[in-house]
Amino acid sequence: MNLNHLKQTTIPFLKRIFQYKAVRVISYGLLLFVALDLIFPFKVQPNYSTLITDSEGKVLHAFLNNQDKWRMKTEFSEITPTLEKAIVYKEDRWFRWHFGVNPFAIARAGVRNVFTGRRTSGASTITMQVVRLLNPQSRTYFNKIIEILRAFQLEVHYSKDEILQLYLNLVPYGSNIEGIKSASILYFQKSPDVLSLAEVMALAIIPNRPSSLRLGINNDFILKERNRWLNEFKKSEVFHNQDIDDALSEPLNVKRHEAPKLAPHLSLRLKNEYPTEANIHSSLIRNKQLTIEKIVQNYVSRLYAMNIHNAAVMVINNQTHQVEAYIGSADFNNPVDGGQVDGVRAIRSPGSTLKPLLYATAFDKGIITPKTTINDVPTNFGGFVPENFDKLFHGKITIEYALANSLNIPAVKLLKEISTPVLVDKLKKADFQAVKKNSSKLGLSLVLGGCGVTLEELTNLFSSFANEGQFQKAKYIKSEDQSSIVNLKSEIISPESTYLINQILTQITRPDLPNNYAYTYRMPKIAWKTGTSFGKKDAWSIGYNAKYTVGVWIGNFSGEGVPELSGANIATPLLFDIFNTIDYNSSSKWFKSPENIALRKVCAESGDVPNEFCINQITDYYIPSVSKMTVCTHAKYVYVSADERMSYCSHCLPDSGAVKKIYPNHAPELVSWFETKHILYANIPPHNPKCERVFAENAPQIVYPVDGSEYILDKNDTQKLMLNAQVRNDVKEIYWYINDKLLQKATPNTPIFFVPEAGKIKISCSDDKGRNTDIFVKVKWE
Numbered sequence: 056m057n058l059n060h061l062k063q064t065t066i067p068f069l070k071r072i073f074q075y076k077a078v079r080v081i082s083y084g085l086l087l088f089v090a091l092d093l094i095f096p097f098k099v100q101p102n103y104s105t106l107i108t109d110s111e112g113k114v115l116h117a118f119l120n121n122q123d124k125w126r127m128k129t130e131f132s133e134i135t136p137t138l139e140k141a142i143v144y145k146e147d148r149w150f151r152w153h154f155g156v157n158p159f160a161i162a163r164a165g166v167r168n169v170f171t172g173r174r175t176s177g178a179s180t181i182t183m184q185v186v187r188l189l190n191p192q193s194r195t196y197f198n199k200i201i202e203i204l205r206a207f208q209l210e211v212h213y214s215k216d217e218i219l220q221l222y223l224n225l226v227p228y229g230s231n232i233e234g235i236k237s238a239s240i241l242y243f244q245k246s247p248d249v250l251s252l253a254e255v256m257a258l259a260i261i262p263n264r265p266s267s268l269r270l271g272i273n274n275d276f277i278l279k280e281r282n283r284w285l286n287e288f289k290k291s292e293v294f295h296n297q298d299i300d301d302a303l304s305e306p307l308n309v310k311r312h313e314a315p316k317l318a319p320h321l322s323l324r325l326k327n328e329y330p331t332e333a334n335i336h337s338s339l340i341r342n343k344q345l346t347i348e349k350i351v352q353n354y355v356s357r358l359y360a361m362n363i364h365n366a367a368v369m370v371i372n373n374q375t376h377q378v379e380a381y382i383g384s385a386d387f388n389n390p391v392d393g394g395q396v397d398g399v400r401a402i403r404s405p406g407s408t409l410k411p412l413l414y415a416t417a418f419d420k421g422i423i424t425p426k427t428t429i430n431d432v433p434t435n436f437g438g439f440v441p442e443n444f445d446k447l448f449h450g451k452i453t454i455e456y457a458l459a460n461s462l463n464i465p466a467v468k469l470l471k472e473i474s475t476p477v478l479v480d481k482l483k484k485a486d487f488q489a490v491k492k493n494s495s496k497l498g499l500s501l502v503l504g505g506c507g508v509t510l511e512e513l514t515n516l517f518s519s520f521a522n523e524g525q526f527q528k529a530k531y532i533k534s535e536d537q538s539s540i541v542n543l544k545s546e547i548i549s550p551e552s553t554y555l556i557n558q559i560l561t562q563i564t565r566p567d568l569p570n571n572y573a574y575t576y577r578m579p580k581i582a583w584k585t586g587t588s589f590g591k592k593d594a595w596s597i598g599y600n601a602k603y604t605v606g607v608w609i610g611n612f613s614g615e616g617v618p619e620l621s622g623a624n625i626a627t628p629l630l631f632d633i634f635n636t637i638d639y640n641s642s643s644k645w646f647k648s649p650e651n652i653a654l655r656k657v658c659a660e661s662g663d664v665p666n667e668f669c670i671n672q673i674t675d676y677y678i679p680s681v682s683k684m685t686v687c688t689h690a691k692y693v694y695v696s697a698d699e700r701m702s703y704c705s706h707c708l709p710d711s712g713a714v715k716k717i718y719p720n721h722a723p724e725l726v727s728w729f730e731t732k733h734i735l736y737a738n739i740p741p742h743n744p745k746c747e748r749v750f751a752e753n754a755p756q757i758v759y760p761v762d763g764s765e766y767i768l769d770k771n772d773t774q775k776l777m778l779n780a781q782v783r784n785d786v787k788e789i790y791w792y793i794n795d796k797l798l799q800k801a802t803p804n805t806p807i808f809f810v811p812e813a814g815k816i817k818i819s820c821s822d823d824k825g826r827n828t829d830i831f832v833k834v835k836w837e
């Protein structure tokens with residue numbers, strides 16, 4: 056059939072039926088209705104209270120709507136058959152069949168009005184009641200007609216289920232309570248889907264006279280009315296007789312309760328993040344949230360005497376990537392200590408908590424393995440001279456010892472080696488916002504806490520250590536569909552490197568175990584890292600196992616530092632308490648070793664592949680084809696005189712009398728530290744004084760000032776510049792030159808000071824063997 060044919064047949068047909076008056080009236084009526092609907096659209100914006108629910112859908116926290124009313128939204132799933140049957144039977148039996156208006160009911164009410172002279176509202180359908188509730192108007196005949204038209208409009212735009220839902224959400228319950236869910240929560244402390252028939256009936260009758268039928272005040276009267284209606288229902292056989300009899304015998308002892316106000320920090324946060332949602336389904340697990348809230352509150356009250364007033368805790372489920380507990384402060388209702396501040400999102404200094412990420416990155420770069428040695432000796436990084444937490448230096452130590460003991464010099468050395476931007480990039484990938492913002496200003500101090508992070512960011516980061524290095528931001532909203540989040544994963548460190556970090560952070564022989572720690576035997580196995588910020592302002596302890604990652608921050612929101620504050624002694628006991636509570640007697644398995652990780656023999660002196668002279672060998676993990684395969688140079692062969700008082704090189708080796716011996720090959724910085732500490736070490740005897748050869752590679756190393764740097768000195772203070780050099784242990788005297796003029800003769804390892812002139816200057820240091828080093832610096836007087 057083509058279009059022409061359609062025209063030929065339908066147009067005459069339409070013309071023919073349009074001759075009937077009734078058809079014309081109906082058609083124009085419909086057109087008028089459509090036009091009115093377009094001109095006066097019915098805006099249905101119920102303005103609900105925000106509800107935050109827990110992972111099971113139970114209300115955790117309720118907020119008044121912006122008119123200070125409780126108008127909680129009943130979801131479809133909460134409208135049970137009992138609720139629907141009771142309401143529909145009582146209010147509007149033909150609700151499912153009419154089109155917003157019930158003409159028979161209007162006729163009946165009209166007749167009744169004529170005979171009694173009273174106006175009753177019996178003719179109102181549920182739809183018309185919704186119109187009135189949304190848009191209250193005085194009761195005139197004109198308004199009644201408007202209401203009828205509005206009811207048509209509602210029926211056109213909304214389904215019956217939606218109209219019933221609107222009705223249930225708008226009916227008044229006296230005071231500022233509206234809707235069946237508000238009444239159900241505030242009086243019965245449960246959601247509407249678990250109300251009994253008796254409770255449903257009580258709530259069904261109140262809206263007729265909300266000011267005189269007040270629950271908690273007129274309970275006896277409501278009970279009487281309830282039972283009158285129940286008996287009426289009995290006749291209609293809407294419910295089983297047995298159910299009615301049970302409901303009739305149910306007492307009614309309710310009073311109004313406070314609205315739930317649990318998990319206040321996350322609730323406020325979610326309300327602000329989802330301003331248009333009435334019901335926000337959080338991922339919090341009620342029991343965990345409440346138990347940990349209590350633990351934190353009690354714990355901080357014990358710290359109060361030390362002037363430590365606040366704490367924040369976040370718990371991530373490592374398998375679901377959902378946040379199960381969120382404690383923003385010790386006590387939300389304590390305004391004195393800033394209880395409303397959300398400590399989970401506060402930007403603080405991380406102390407040492409970023410070290411595991413740094414070491415993991417270095418493992419992945421192949422430059423270290425757990426048994427690689429590193430020198431923990433005083434080091435000047437271009438003017439930045441870090442110290443350890445205990446103000447001590449530990450000499451030559453392994454990487455795993457350096458991380459487990461959170462030593463600062465090795466961490467800064469490693470960061471210098473991999474370069475700051477590489478670590479910053481990792482942090483950006485792990486969504487550290489303040490780091491992202493300030494990335495260009497961050498230097499080597501970054502890894503000692505010289506940046507801003509939040510507890511949320513740190514806990515998310517550590518959660519990736521529990522997930523083979525895959526970073527995935529934890530969710531606060533309950534998500535049913537786990538597969539949808541898998542795509543958002545990104546690898547920040549390899550599974551192999553993650554495994555090595557997990558091994559190191561599990562060691563129990565650590566100095567950051569809390570003092571007098573007594574609960575180890577029943578603790579679930581966890582890996583953890585502590586941190587204490589500069590000035591003792593922040594104590595951190597972040598721990599994880601396969602199941603959970605728990606982040607703990609303790610400090611003062613005022614920023615006040617406290618001498619006793621430390622990650623190990625203040626934050627870790629709380630971390631352990633929380634693990635003991637949420638994972639007590641856990642049988643969960645530890646992380647499996649990834650495939651591409653292997654064991655090898657290394658020299659205990661260096662952690663490198665053993666050389667022929669490496670007698671002391673130990674087993675170490677490494678990542679095949681990633682970890683470097685450097686052969687150990689911890690020692691070297693040296694020709695010495697028989698009395699071991701003189702050493703020779705190939706130039707001056709005598710024809711007879713010399714013996715080949717093994718000597719340790721210490722780095723100059725370590726030798727210099729041995730000297731200042733008067734630590735005895737196997738020393739290569741001084742070189743043959745008659746030797747003609749000059750070893751440029753053994754020239755003094757100027758450690759301060761730094762070659763190529765600019766120094767700004769204070770004019771008013773006539774500041775001096777320090778000169779310091781590290782030299783070979785066979786050197787007895789050194790000579791300092793400024794612009795090729797002798798400044799001073801000095802003994803090795805003794806810094807000297809001088810007042811430089813402004814401008815570019817050449818600084819030279821020569822030793823008594825004639826070996827020389829030059830550097831250039833710029834000096835400004837201001």
Ligand SMILES: [Zn+2]
Pocket residue numbers: 658659660661665666668669687688689690
């Ligand atoms: Zn060796």
Ligand SMILES: [Zn+2]
Pocket residue numbers: 703704705706707708742743746747748
């Ligand atoms: Zn020689």
